[in-house]
Amino acid sequence: VKSCYEYEESASTTFPSELYTQGEEPVILLIDDDTSFLMYMKEKLEKIGWYVVAIANPQKAITSFYDVRPDCVVIDIHMKEANGFEVLGFLKEKLKQQFIPTIMVSVDNSKVVRIKSYEMGADDFIQKPFDLDEFIARVKRQLERKRHIDEVLLVDELTHVYNRKYLKQAYALMQNEWKRLGEPFCLAILDLDHFKQVNDRYGHLVGDIVLRKFAELLRQGTRMSDIVVRFGGEEFVILFSKTKIQEAYEVANRLREQFERYPFQEEGATFSCTFSCGVVEVTDGDAPFEHWLRLADSALYEAKQKGRNRVVS
Ligand code: GH3
Ligand code: MG
Ligand code: MG
Ligand code: MG
Numbered sequence: 001v002k003s004c005y006e007y008e009e010s011a012s013t014t015f016p017s018e019l020y021t022q023g024e025e026p027v028i029l030l031i032d033d034d035t036s037f038l039m040y041m042k043e044k045l046e047k048i049g050w051y052v053v054a055i056a057n058p059q060k061a062i063t064s065f066y067d068v069r070p071d072c073v074v075i076d077i078h079m080k081e082a083n084g085f086e087v088l089g090f091l092k093e094k095l096k097q098q099f100i101p102t103i104m105v106s107v108d109n110s111k112v113v114r115i116k117s118y119e120m121g122a123d124d125f126i127q128k129p130f131d132l133d134e135f136i137a138r139v140k141r142q143l144e145r146k147r148h149i150d151e152v153l154l155v156d157e158l159t160h161v162y163n164r165k166y167l168k169q170a171y172a173l174m175q176n177e178w179k180r181l182g183e184p185f186c187l188a189i190l191d192l193d194h195f196k197q198v199n200d201r202y203g204h205l206v207g208d209i210v211l212r213k214f215a216e217l218l219r220q221g222t223r224m225s226d227i228v229v230r231f232g233g234e235e236f237v238i239l240f241s242k243t244k245i246q247e248a249y250e251v252a253n254r255l256r257e258q259f260e261r262y263p264f265q266e267e268g269a270t271f272s273c274t275f276s277c278g279v280v281e282v283t284d285g286d287a288p289f290e291h292w293l294r295l296a297d298s299a300l301y302e303a304k305q306k307g308r309n310r311v312v313s
Contacts, residue, residue: 026143029070030054031061031087032105033079044132058082062090070100072142075122077106077113085120092121094224099149101142105130156230158208159215163230170227170239171289177242179285186240186248188279189296190218190255193308195234198273206266210273214259221255237293245281245313252277252311260309274309276300 028050032038038054045052053068055061058079065073073091077084088102101124104117109127117125123142126135156163162170177183192198192214199207211234218228218236227239240248260274278299282292303312 025049025051026071027051027053027068028139029061029065029068029073031058031073031079031084032056032076033058033081034076045136048136058084058087062087065091071146072101072103072139074103074105074139076128077104077117078108085116088117088120088122099146099154101146103139103142156215159212159230161215161219161228161230161236164232167227167229167231167237167239168289170229174239174241175282175285175289178282183242184244184281184283186243186245186279186281187292187296188238188240188248188252188277189231189293189300190236190238190252190275190277191300191304192234193274193276193304195273198271202267202269202271206264209266210264213262213264214273214275217259217262218255221258222251237296245279248279248281249311249313252279256309256311276303276308277311278303279311279313 028045030038030041030052033056035056038056042052042054053064053070055064058081075084075087084104084106088104091100091102102122103124103126104122105126105128106113107128114125123145124138126138154162154166174185178185192210195207198210215228215230215236218238222228222238223241225241227241229237231237240251256275256277260272262272264271264273278296278301280292280295280299299312303310306312
């Protein structure tokens with residue numbers, strides 16, 4: 001599965017649409033070289049309301065992974081073009097920041113294969129051929145686990161980006177990289193402009209739609225390794241990993257231009273929204289998170305003072 005590593009660079013720069021934009025139904029990614037099995041499963045699982053992406057080519061599965069953003073991945077172990085364990089290894093390596101349950105399936109039910117599945121981090125192993133009802137029950141269980149873990153631990157319910165609880169953890173990781181390897185990183189605070197007016201004019205539900213769109217745009221416009229957090233109400237924080245201030249400023253400004261242009265169409269009205277942003281580079285690996293937050297916050301304050309819809313670094 002060599003090509004998956006080559007893909008990494010481009011994958012991270014074209015971050016895909018959030019899975020949640022595909023609707024609320026769970027997204028299941030099936031990776032199996034047996035196309036008739038895939039067609040059968042797709043039909044059965046879509047009947048119960050799941051969105052199924054079935055891919056026969058493991059290389060393609062890996063590259064499309066970023067676009068699909070599945071809630072559960074089912075991987076056949078024995079495939080012509082690659083070993084399912086390689087696919088699993090890739091997913092585990094690249095997705096440390098997210099929890100996406102994986103289920104290995106195989107006709108080979110040997111102890112070695114089962115143990116290897118769990119040791120490599122798979123959440124379940126199912127022998128083929130299997131009973132469809134049992135398969136569905138076991139995938140359902142994994143979907144419940146994912147929802148639980150996302151909601152309780154890391155992910156903001158409304159916008160599906162990370163919540164505040166995760167931010168400190170992520171900061172500690174980047175701080176560590178700064179100390180060990182001298183990797184620079186930046187912290188940005190973003191606050192929607194006159195957001196109260198959006199709520200007042202169009203209602204709270206439309207306000208929520210704006211928040212979701214905003215979060216989606218932030219995810220799409222940043223790299224996989226960057227961390228987007230809903231910090232509170234209509235304030236978001238981005239940690240730009242391995243990034244110097246100049247680049248972080250440029251990314252934030254590009255996001256600003258994109259958001260400003262986005263035409264919201266709600267309640268019979270078309271309107272646009274803007275945000276202001278303060279961004280700082282972390283230049284002292286020992287200073288606590290709050291220190292940089294304060295600095296970014298005063299840059300944000302300056303952006304608001306200067307007339308909003310701008311980035312200040
Ligand atoms: P400013 O440009 O100075 O930031 O103006 P603002 O109106 O955005 O100012 P402020 O920060 O005081 O207002 C934030 C508003 O965001 C107030 C609150 O009603 C709204 N808000 C916070 N959380 C949510 C939410 O989850 N959903 C919706 N719809 N609105 C929210
Ligand atoms: Mg096979
Ligand atoms: Mg605010
Ligand atoms: Mg605001």
